[in-house]
Amino acid sequence: MGAGGNGDTVRADVVVLTALEVEYRAVRAHLEDPHPVRAERGALFELGVFRDGSAERTVAIHMTxxxxPGAAASVERAAALFAPRALLFVGVAGGLKDVALGDVVAADAVYDYETGKDTESGFLPRQKTHQSAYGLVQLARLVTVGDAWQRRIRPGDDAPRPNAHVKPLAAGGRVVAHHRSDVGLRLTAGAGDALAVDMEGFGFLAGAYLNQQLDALVIRGISDLLGDKGEAHDERWQPVASRHAAAFAFELIGRMPVAADAPADRPRAAGARTPAAEAPVSSAEASAPAADEPALFTDASAPAAGTRSPAADEPALAADASATAADTPALAAGTRSLAAGVGPGRPRRRLTVRDLGVLAETLLAVSGMTSPARWQQLLDELPTVGTAVSRQSAGRAEALSLLRTCETRRAMGELAEVVAVLAPDDPAAAEFARRVEEFGLE
Structure with missing residues (x-):
């Protein structure tokens, strides 16, 4: 399905993040030949293969x-390095209600219980929520109703047979040790439907929210219950809960649709040259495979009433993937639209990780673009996409997020136009417009 490449190009179908070593070991046990890959801004990942019958998927793992905060930062690094089709956070959590030790909770939403206002009369919550990807939640529900995932549990001890749930979690920076603590009472009042509490789920989903086209899901095994926490207890139940969460996660990964990837996208031996290094890819070769690739997941807002979920293995509709000259907005002055070269009915080529990196570096090279004031000015001129991107700073992460958003919403031509207006005599602005044209983007 996916691939791991050499020095410059690394691909993974799924990235699995964990917080603790015990969780990492449980996830790693499901992979064949896990091996380290180059670091992404200091973050170290391992890449391995998960085989499920005749299908195989490349999975990258990382301990945050x-x-x-660490979970959110790791999402951006994983997205930049691997361009995965899905991202999972797998580990342990403390049970709040309606769960037993060893049970698994796949979070359809995660609440940030620490956001609020501290006043003289007490704490006033202003709770924020992030949701997991709709398609992954639907897939998790299918896994939950069966017992196939339980057969993937690695041997350990005679822990009771676990159950699985798809319900909300709560997340914050504190270890909640009792239900009558200040935070315990706050959770009861403000997150009454949450089954468990963790420390990374909200940051993880917040990071995924900033990366368009990145589907994410939190999966937790229950290692303790409020009021029943201690070192001896953790030593007994954290390994059990980690194995159960990992088993559920890999059952879900095994049910993800397998794309009919080209041979160039499959894992190759270390030191082998990638096709990108050997010869340029023609526009026809670049666009053709996408027509055969099945859709994986959609946003919660995407499915219309009565439509089938892409998780049912339906191929992507050519009409959604094609670009015609009539639909293509004009690019910056002096550039030529490539929509005519793509042709009616043909799918657009999706940008690779390397393409995104080149565009991000070129955009940030435009005079003044890394200053907060110029960055906000750029986003203000892009009303259709500017609200989906962080406005606090202009670094590589923010540039990648903006580019992914523009690619998704077919606003790359609009971005090139705005950059040209903001820096009309800057060679980097002209180079950015040229690259947008070269990649055949709208």
């Missing part, structure tokens, strides 16, 4: 450490 505890806390929401």
């Amino acid at each position: 450490g505890p806390g929401n």
